[in-house]
Amino acid sequence: MAGPARHADPGAAIRDKALALGFDAVGFCRAGLAAEARKRLAAFLAEGRHGQMGWLRDRSEQRAHPQALWPEARSVIVLGINYAPADDPLDVLARPDRGGISVYARNRDYHDIVKGRLKHLAQFIAARLDAGVKVFVDTAPVMEKPLAQQAGLGWQGKHTNLVSRRFGSWLFLGEIYTTLELAPDAEGGDHCGTCARCLRVCPTDAFPAPYQLDARRCISYLTIEHHGPIPEALRPKLGNRIYGCDDCLAVCPWNRFATPTADPKLVGRAELTAPRLAWLAGLDDAGFRALFAGSPVKRIGRNRFVRNVLNAIGNSADPALLPAARALADDPDPVVADAARWACRRLERSPEAGGERA
Structure with missing residues (x-):
């Protein structure tokens, strides 16, 4: 019996499927991190700036080198889901009898939402493109934001978070490591300028x-x-x-291009x-x-x-x-x-x- 047919353009097939599954941003990069990203991680840990987050230090080698986490990985597919709020999340700060809960935590756990869609996409890749896959959200030793920048989803701003020209500061990220050799997207350039x-x-x-x-x-x-x-x-x-x-996140000027999420699981309760x-x-x-x-x-x-x-x-x-x-x-x-x-x-x-x- 013949195995699964290989798609003429696996990157296009993956992108189309990801968007159909509800992802808002898709990009590809090599399964490696730029030297600058590794240097920043090492300095962060050396200064003790991770505080009580010992898990950042304990698996720093796998975090800094994707192939140390999975040697067979050749490419990383970086996915983003828009969770932009409809209101100004800083409005609550003027109401001292109320509590401010970060936008991302006002409804369902995004880990479950992102991972569920990642698994569907990974199953598609394994079945249709005959490739090995592993899925990760931010509970794994993966440097999501540098990988997202390398995959063209945006850039790490001065606040160290990812900024997108289309979605501002409001993207949940997830990754699929794969054995596929995918053509990498152009890396995201820094557009912070003089803004601070x-x-x-x-x-x-x-x-x-x-x-x-x-x-x-x-x-x-x-x-x-x-x-x-x-x-x-x-x-x-x-x-x-x-x-x-x-x-x-909320004061970033690039948020003016963001559209509030329409996903009912991500709209704040x-x-x-x-x-x-x-x-x-x-x-x-x-x-x-x-x-x-x-x-x-x-x-x-x-x-x-x-x-x-x-x-x-x-x-x-x-x-x-x-x-x-x-x-x-x-x-x-x-x-x-x-x-x-x-x-x-x-x-x-x-x-x-x-x-x-x-």
């Missing part, structure tokens, strides 16, 4: 220099990856951001768009799990999430939130209790409560 809005807007000064990030000061890292109490010096700078931070802090502070473990079922927020657990909520309450200057903080001052989790007591001290000293703000 993303650097200036960062509340915690997490960018030591353009194109460099110190995750230890990044609000996304602090609210998601960081275990234990958040350093007190940084807590006031978090404002009401309780899961992630969109500031450096109403209850996760500017939710009330008092309500979130009262969540027990069962309530937390129910609210965030299927959401990426679920993975940090109730205690870390409520820690973030209490930090936001402490920054609210709203004495009406004092009861919510006091109710958690003796929480069984010491990190939650610490954040609650800090929030109480802040609110009790606020002018609105008749005290002086610390």
Whole structure:
């Protein structure tokens, strides 16, 4: 019996199938990373800027060299899905009694959405093009953003995130490593110019220099990856951001070309768009799990999430939130209790409560 027929133009077949599956951007590159990307990764780790994310260091060799992860790989197919919001994600920052949840986490876990489509595309490649394939989202040791730049999807901006001329800063990424030899796309050029809005807007000064990030000061890292109490010096700078931070993404001028996503799984749920802090502070473990079922927020657990909520309450200057903080001052989790007591001290000293703000 004859094997699967090889397509005359495998790249075109893959691109067409990817778009039909709901991907918005498709590009190809060799299964290797440019020396500059490897150099940046090594410097990032050497400076300890990965913080508690030991997994970045532990598999750095595979991250820096795609063929160290899979020696048979010859090409990388980089896919993007648009998740641009319809509203300004920074509007919530002016509502201190509400919590700011990053745009990407306001609905279904994008890992599941991207991986599901990647698997369908990989099955197509294996069956129609008789090629080996492996699929990855960002839980694997893959340097997604440099690969996306090499594949022509955009460029790494000064905030180190991918920027697209068509989708702005709002692309979820996934990769398929394949044994196919695919013609690479032209690499994405840097179009940041003299703009530095993303650097200036960062509340915690997490960018030591353009194109460099110190995750230890990044609000996304602090609210998601960081275990234990958040350093007190940084807590006031978090404002009401309780899961992630969109500031450096949202201010990028290239977002003016982005079109809001039409995917119902990626449109923010109403209850996760500017939710009330008092309500979130009262969540027990069962309530937390129910609210965030299927959401990426679920993975940090109730205690870390409520820690973030209490930090936001402490920054609210709203004495009406004092009861919510006091109710958690003796929480069984010491990190939650610490954040609650800090929030109480802040609110009790606020002018609105008749005290002086610390």
